[in-house]
Amino acid sequence: MKKSIIRCLLCFGLLLIVAAVAGYFYLQNYASQKIQLQQDDQLITIERGTSVQRLSQQLEAEQLITNSQLLPLLLRFDPSLRAIKAGTYRLSANMTLRDLLVLLCSGKEAQFTIQFIEGTRAKDWLLTLQAAPYIHHQLTDLSLEQVAEKLGIDGHIEGWFYPDTYHYTAGTTDVAILKRAYQRMDSHLQIAWNGRATGLPYKSAYEMLIMASIIEKETGVDSERGLVSSVFYNRLGIGMKLQTDPTVYYGRSESIQGPLTRDDLREKTPYNTYVIYGLPPTPIAMPGEASLQAAAHPTPSKYLYFVADGYGGHVFTTNLDSHNRAVQEYLRVIRNR
Structure with missing residues (x-):
């Protein structure tokens, strides 16, 4: 009798072992099934x-997956x-269910990128942020003054953001991205200011930032930035007006479109460098590294x-007669086109 009971217990134990092994391999097979992506760059938000x-x-x-009951x-x-972390994750082709769960436990969220171009303005940056995916917006419909207050920037925000490509995860705020750009510009500006050439006419790093923004708008040719900087440096040195069109455009009403007119050049605004002497009160765009360095090191x-x-x-010319001839040559080239 006892032997029969023992045999039954052994058989029952063996069946349990077989069932456990079968269940183990069944679950492993379940975990190894490929997830079914519905599109190429698919995301999942937990x-x-x-x-x-x-x-x-x-x-x-x-x-x-088609059968969630075993999960x-x-x-x-x-x-x-089980240690799944909240976030937005990017799924990849040939990913298994186990791969997906490991990803969700890793916390390695999908990275998104946003690019800001040299020479663009604060209003352009805000529009770019509004159009970017998976950003939590806190600056929508705010004025530039309100944006500055939100970012903790004292004064005008123009020029204070470093143009570059920035990476972020879903749910990052537009405030956080702009704060990173501000901190980077502040750092790069201080480095350029500390390493600047001697004898420059700037009273502060901020004035050098203003100059860098003008250089940025005047030329996109790297080899010319130092020469453009030297023209403005030389003009400031002899008390000559800068007479640079981009500042006039910046100070002109946004309702006015098209090329500058004689009236635009005569209109007295804080940014019209055909009327005022010296620099305008603020930057007119976001300068890149090359323009910062050009402002700090004008070509002699x-x-x-x-x-x-x-x-x-x-x-580039040294006198008005030569400049006028260069202007006429430019007009001839344009007419021939």
Whole structure:
């Protein structure tokens, strides 16, 4: 009798072992199934506090897996896959269910990028931010003054953001991105200011930032930036007006479109360098590193004038007669086109 009971217990134990092994391999096979992507660059967002049951329902609702009923059992069997972190994740081709769970536990959220171009203005940056995906907007419909207050910037925000490509995760605020850009510009400006050439006419690093923004708007040719800087340096040195068109454009009413007119050049605004002496009160755009360095290190020259050559560059001259001839040559090139 006892032997029969023992044999039954052994058989029952063996059946349990076989069932456990079969269940183990079945779950492993389940975890190894490929998830079904519905598009190439597919994302999944896991909300904070998502339960195992809610995760199961979400994966099936988003058609990533076809059978969610085994997922709680898999997670109970392998607790290392339960530590899921909230966030937005990028899925990849050939990813298995286990790969997906490992990703959700890693916290390695999808990275997004936003690019800001040299020479653009604060209003352009705000529009770029508004159009970017997965950003939490806190600056919508705010004036530039209100944006400055939100960022903790004392004064005008123009010129204070460093142009570059910035990476962010879903839910990052527009405030956080602009603060990073501000901190980088402040750092680069201080480095350029501390390493500047001697004898420059700037009273502060901010004045050098203003100059850098003007250089940025005057030329996109790296080899010319130092020469453009030298023209403005030489003009400031002899008390000559800067007479640079980009400052006039900046100070002109946004309702006015088209090229500058004689009236524009005569209108007295704080930014009209055909009327005022010295620098305008603020930067007129976001300068890049090359323009910061050009403002800090003007190329030694005696140039006082420059004009477009019609081919993407400029002609630099030392006197008005030569400048006028360069202007006429530019107009001839344009007419021939």
